[in-house]
Amino acid sequence: MAEARPPLRLDLDDTALVANWRALDQCSGAARAGAAVKADAYGLGAARVVPLLAGAGCRDFFVAHWAEAAELAGIAPPGSLAVLHGPLNDADCATARATGARPVINSLAQAARWLAGGGGSCDLMVDTGMNRLGLPMAELGDPLVAQLEVEVLHSHLASADQDVAQNTVQLARWIEARAMLPKPRAALANSAGIALGGAYHGDLTRPGLALYGGVPRAELAGAVAQVARPMAALLQTRMLQAGDPVGYNATFVAPAAMPVGVVALGYADGFLRAWSGGKGVLRHGGRALPVLGRVSMDLTIVDLSTAPELAEGDWLELDYHLPEAALASGLSQYELLTLLGRRFARG
Numbered sequence: 001m002a003e004a005r006p007p008l009r010l011d012l013d014d015t016a017l018v019a020n021w022r023a024l025d026q027c028s029g030a031a032r033a034g035a036a037v038k039a040d041a042y043g044l045g046a047a048r049v050v051p052l053l054a055g056a057g058c059r060d061f062f063v064a065h066w067a068e069a070a071e072l073a074g075i076a077p078p079g080s081l082a083v084l085h086g087p088l089n090d091a092d093c094a095t096a097r098a099t100g101a102r103p104v105i106n107s108l109a110q111a112a113r114w115l116a117g118g119g120g121s122c123d124l125m126v127d128t129g130m131n132r133l134g135l136p137m138a139e140l141g142d143p144l145v146a147q148l149e150v151e152v153l154h155s156h157l158a159s160a161d162q163d164v165a166q167n168t169v170q171l172a173r174w175i176e177a178r179a180m181l182p183k184p185r186a187a188l189a190n191s192a193g194i195a196l197g198g199a200y201h202g203d204l205t206r207p208g209l210a211l212y213g214g215v216p217r218a219e220l221a222g223a224v225a226q227v228a229r230p231m232a233a234l235l236q237t238r239m240l241q242a243g244d245p246v247g248y249n250a251t252f253v254a255p256a257a258m259p260v261g262v263v264a265l266g267y268a269d270g271f272l273r274a275w276s277g278g279k280g281v282l283r284h285g286g287r288a289l290p291v292l293g294r295v296s297m298d299l300t301i302v303d304l305s306t307a308p309e310l311a312e313g314d315w316l317e318l319d320y321h322l323p324e325a326a327l328a329s330g331l332s333q334y335e336l337l338t339l340l341g342r343r344f345a346r347g
């Protein structure tokens, strides 16, 4: 049987990925940059991303789920994995022991569970005002916390992509928390937080989005290059005549004769209907091929007026320069990456 060659593939620029990590590590000053590789490295494929970053010197990897830690256990350097959701039950504690991944303890209940299972090296997340995960500041003095072997004290910024007072409020609380637990390494900054300056860096930073080409703050625009290049194959081409409708509900009607192409890409692949009606553009050799009509589940129709020679089997590139794609689609840069579906072949 011939090897399957799906009509969707997600090309990764490995060089750009490694350069992005190095740039973020540099921007982190005296702190070391880690890497958030949760959600399969934001959809790009953690099994490929982790070894590349480890090779560049990254020694701290963050996932959200225990299943993600289990998948990466044989891939990430020993002792480099931490699980942000923490242990929700005894099975999670067992996974921690089996994989060597550290739990990030988020509550006294999690602390008790981890200690009851034998304890050992862990991280601790303190909530400094996002009111998402993390131990409330008031509970930091609890005797259970004193029993933990905390390797990294974390907090997380809610609004690092904006210049708002919440950042300095969270920074002050994180400094207070560090004073209460002086031994562990301390981490506060995500990608955007790195750009807020040295006060936010601590010993370790946790960039995710910017590693993968996202630009959460203008200061990072020059430092970060596009990594993900989703590609989709043309399945069919046809010539429309003036008045011919295109796709579901005929939301586009050809104003004149024009060549169009049908692409093996749809909302089931994460190419949402948000791209319908010309909001989305595919490219071939720099030429723009706007989306015509509605995106359907498995198919998208594009205007081939600028590239009439294209034929079945030719590859088109999605316009996935993240800051611009986010503006065009109304989706966040995070969503654009994590939406890309399982039908994309990942190298």
Ligand SMILES: *Cc1c(COP(=O)(O)O)cnc(C)c1O
Pocket: 036, 038, 084, 156, 189, 190, 191, 192, 206, 207, 208, 209, 210, 216
């Ligand atoms: C996802 C996540 C990060 C990475 O954030 P980016 O904005 O993608 O850089 C860092 N820290 C925590 C706790 C996270 O959940």
